[in-house]
Amino acid sequence: MSTVVFSLRGSVAVLSVSNPPKGYMDDKVVEDLDRAMRKSEENDAVKVVVITGGIPGVFVRHFDLKHVEETSRKLIERGAKFDSRSHVAERRIDLLLRRLEESEKIVIAAINGSAMGGGLELALACDFRLVEQGPYLLGLPEILIGMLPGAGGTQRLPRAVGTSIALEMILHGKRLSPDEALDVRLVHEVTTGPVLERAMARATELSKIPGKALGHAKRLIYNAGQQPLPMCLDLERSLFLDLLSSPEGLQMVTALNARDGDFQTA
Numbered sequence: 001m002s003t004v005v006f007s008l009r010g011s012v013a014v015l016s017v018s019n020p021p022k023g024y025m026d027d028k029v030v031e032d033l034d035r036a037m038r039k040s041e042e043n044d045a046v047k048v049v050v051i052t053g054g055i056p057g058v059f060v061r062h063f064d065l066k067h068v069e070e071t072s073r074k075l076i077e078r079g080a081k082f083d084s085r086s087h088v089a090e091r092r093i094d095l096l097l098r099r100l101e102e103s104e105k106i107v108i109a110a111i112n113g114s115a116m117g118g119g120l121e122l123a124l125a126c127d128f129r130l131v132e133q134g135p136y137l138l139g140l141p142e143i144l145i146g147m148l149p150g151a152g153g154t155q156r157l158p159r160a161v162g163t164s165i166a167l168e169m170i171l172h173g174k175r176l177s178p179d180e181a182l183d184v185r186l187v188h189e190v191t192t193g194p195v196l197e198r199a200m201a202r203a204t205e206l207s208k209i210p211g212k213a214l215g216h217a218k219r220l221i222y223n224a225g226q227q228p229l230p231m232c233l234d235l236e237r238s239l240f241l242d243l244l245s246s247p248e249g250l251q252m253v254t255a256l257n258a259r260d261g262d263f264q265t266a
Contacts, residue, residue, distance in 0.1 A: 004032040005054060006039060011047045011207040012200060013040040013105075018054030024064040025118040027092065033122075034096045041103055047211045048203035049103070051126060052110035052196050057136060059109070062117025063093075063151075093118065093151045097125035101222060104215030106206050110199035111187065116175070117142055121149060124156040127218060128202065129187040131178045132195035138186065139175030161186050210248055216240075 005016040015036045019029050033051075040049045053059040082088070090098070100107050100122075109126035114136040121140070123129050131138070140149045140157065148154060149170065158166040165184045168174055181187045191198045206214065216239040223232055243249045256262075 002032045002035075003029045004036045006036045008043075008046070009200065010204070011045055012203040013043070013046045013049045014196075014200075015040070015049060015051045016054040017051065017060050019060075020055060023053060023055040023058035023061045023114070025060050025062065025093075025122070026064040026067055029060070030093045030096055034092065034099065037096070037099055037103070040105060041099075044211075046105060047207040047209075047214065048106045048108065050108045050110050050196070050199045050203055051122070052199070053112050056113065057134065058113040059111040059115040060119035060122055061114055062119055062141075068147075097121065097152055100125040102219075104211065104218070106203075106214055106218065108199045108203055110195045111138070111178075112195050114138075116140070117149065117153075118151055121151040121153045121156065124160060125152065130189045130191060130195050130199050130202070131181060131187045133178050133190055133192050137175035137177060138181050139173065140170050141173040141175060143171060144173040157186075210243075210252070212246070212248070213243055216243060 003017060003019045005018065007014045007016070013036075015033065017023070017029060017033065019026065037049065040046045106128070107126040108128045108130065109123040111123055111129060111131040113132075113134065115123055115138045117140060120138050123138075140153045142148050142150070142153075149157075154166075154170060157169065161169075161184045165186075169176070176184070176186065178187070178190045182190045189198065220232070220236050220239060223235060226232075244253075
């Protein structure tokens with residue numbers, strides 16, 4: 001049985017993650033999420049993907065520590081050694097999170113409960129993070145057991161909240177309430193009602209925008225700062241002209257011009 005329920009609501013795909021009893025992330029959750037994300041990407045009608053938790057009070061918890069312990073024992077038994085010069089191939093979870101970031105679809109994390117460790121790393125790989133008000137925490141507490149976030153947390157968190165806040169959260173293992181997460185801009189919005197409803201409203205608004213424009217803009221934003229500015233600007237010019245040279249682009253510009261050519265009337 002899949003741990004991810006896929007449902008299609010117009011141009012929005014909703015992926016509900018449920019791994020009872022506690023909602024831990026494990027290899028099965030990663031595999032099922034990847035399969036559901038591929039299904040979303042292969043559907044041209046889908047413009048936005050919403051990921052949410054299917055267990056009350058849980059978005060996705062941290063990675064199952066029993067699996068982590070087993071991996072640790074196996075590495076020690078075979079005498080494995082790693083240092084800063086080691087090259088480690090991407091694992092399934094790394095490929096999944098990269099898929100979320102690189103997808104032309106917009107991905108929203110509708111956080112409706114606890115999101116620790118791998119659960120928060122999943123949310124960090126989404127384009128938008130909305131969180132429901134409640135008595136639960138978000139954080140990367142791995143340091144408290146002598147570990148560190150191992151699925152992109154040390155890299156994506158500073159990009160989201162800045163180096164200072166990331167140092168405090170990761171080195172102290174600090175966990176944040178929904179309101180605290182909003183204060184440091186870890187999340188984009190806190191909802192007093194069901195977060196899935198708000199995520200669907202935002203997804204519906206985004207789905208009115210041509211998918212190609214959304215995908216191009218998303219790619220450029222993530223690319224910013226990753227390469228020299230001239231290369232980034234060159235890519236921007238190319239993708240801008242790609243949209244401008246499309247029939248859909250012409251149609252929308254023509255329609256706006258028919259309404260006085262003012263973005264305020266768009």
